[in-house]
Amino acid sequence: MSKTLVQPIGQKRLTNVAVVRLKKHGLRFEIACYKNKVLSWRSRVEKDLDEVLQSHTVYANVSKGVLAKTKDLVAAFGTDDQTNICLEILEKGELQIAGKERESQFSSQFRDIATIVMQKTINPETQRPYTISMIERLMHEIHFAVDPHNSSKKQALEVIRELQKNFPIKRSPMRLRITVPGQNLHSLSEKLNEWSATIVSKEESGSQLSIICEMEPGIFRECDALVRNSQGRLEILAVSVHAEGDTQVDLYDDEDIASHLPKESADSAPSNLPQKSTDSVLQLSEKMQKQTISSGNENAEGEVKQQKCSTCKAFVGDSKQYRDHFKSEWHKHNLKRKTRQLPPLTAEECLADMEMSDSKSDLQDYSF
Template identity: 40%
Template sequence: MPIQQPSNQIKLTNVSLVRMRKGKRRFELACYQNKVQDWRSGVETDLDEVLQIPNVFLNVSKGQVAPNEDLKASFGTTDTDKIILEILKKGELQVGEKERHAKLQQQHATVIDLVASKCVNPSTKRPYPTTIIEKALAELGINITANKSPKAQALDAIKQLVAKQIIPIARARMRIRVLGNAKEAKKYRDTVVALIEEIEDENWSQEWDCVGFIEPGKYREIGDLLRNESKGRANLEVLDMAVIQEGEEAM
């Protein structure tokens, strides 16, 4: 004889929890994975896409819904809609193991890509493949975490790589020249300069002539900007690849 499941039992799958302690009680919401952050950032506005069930729970895994007396005692109201909004705004998002692992993998890849894009072999002035960067970081015992920004971790990794020289490595910059009609260049000059780390020389005559240093990753962005703003009449030229030793400049 088959086992009959209780008719009021709801099975939740792919659930993310938002927890909040209010007074003497802890309350939980059952949400869809990745939707809470979308809602908090304003990307998602439909609560039906965020909540698996529009209820406030004491324990989601047990299906224990918070009774009205607990809601009243803790929140001063039994209005579920208001309470849900408060928990979504102020509660702590509990990330599942698979989600946490996926985030860490993404963080790891991002840090490796950042380090590879900002460094070169000082002899060849060419970047290393990400596989070599990853191996060098492993030899240094650098652990990438999900709790710190990729940029901050990449900066720390670069400092250690340059200091220890597990492989010959240095920070990279590209020396470029931008040439454009002076009258037209006044419209886009500030936008271009914002992408340049350091201006070496800048002259105005019939043409705007600007020489400066950029991160290699900015080259395509500047090129696209010039093509759009100058309608293809401005020129972008690579003059040289330069390297920066430790301590000369921060990221």
């Protein structure tokens, strides 16, 4: 007697599911999507709905396979068209992600915000930017929490406003070229003085006057409106201006910050680095200095062609020194920054960043 094999008919198994949930009319509705496709759809990168939805079906619970009732769909959405309802849930619903994915997303966005803050701010005393590790430490001190629903740039501007209340930090000025007719010079000069703008240079060309100045970014819109009303022209030469010359970041910046921290925070920060860490930093410093001196001598004699490291954006000597450079802590440190899409550091900045990293390891980790 033969036996028949009974198999389920019309059963569709969902794998690699990303759930988008929407609560409406006191009921919960869910749709099953492919991972990494929901954000692409919302940013208008992906336009094929079939590449986003695993099924044009509205569920009450995706994990249990419970379908939403038709009467509930009509009561909440006013229609029972599954595709249109899926589109609304896809646009307005909340994407459910796992804990580790959420933590990774927050950590990445926290680093992005810190990078934007670093690029847009300077130390008012040295006119130079803080390192990324200093900015992160300050963000920890004000207990900043990432909001995944807001853009990184908007949150970075909020962080800058909060930091300015307690720490020596300010927005780096913009450099602009303003061209106006000569008869409007007096009114423009009065406004620049009122805005505390720094005039870099003036140049006259016929009846037109060109002024290069630096001012706070918050005044840009008002300045643009004034120039337009004066039948002039406004050009942005640099969004963020830092002090010219060799950028040198030392522990002075960190001590200056520590002096403005609450007493408990300042006392909890380690005053001295461990002896082993200090010795390694000194050895790295001596090695970098020898490498710089030897490179300078070879340039003066004109005997050896200088090799440039594309990662560190610096000349590091002849072929042998070029190979040794790839084994140095300087190059390894910049290589790590390059993987995070951060700009390279000079030898001095590298030393300061390493010292700050060692100091930071003794601080309590920031938890989201």
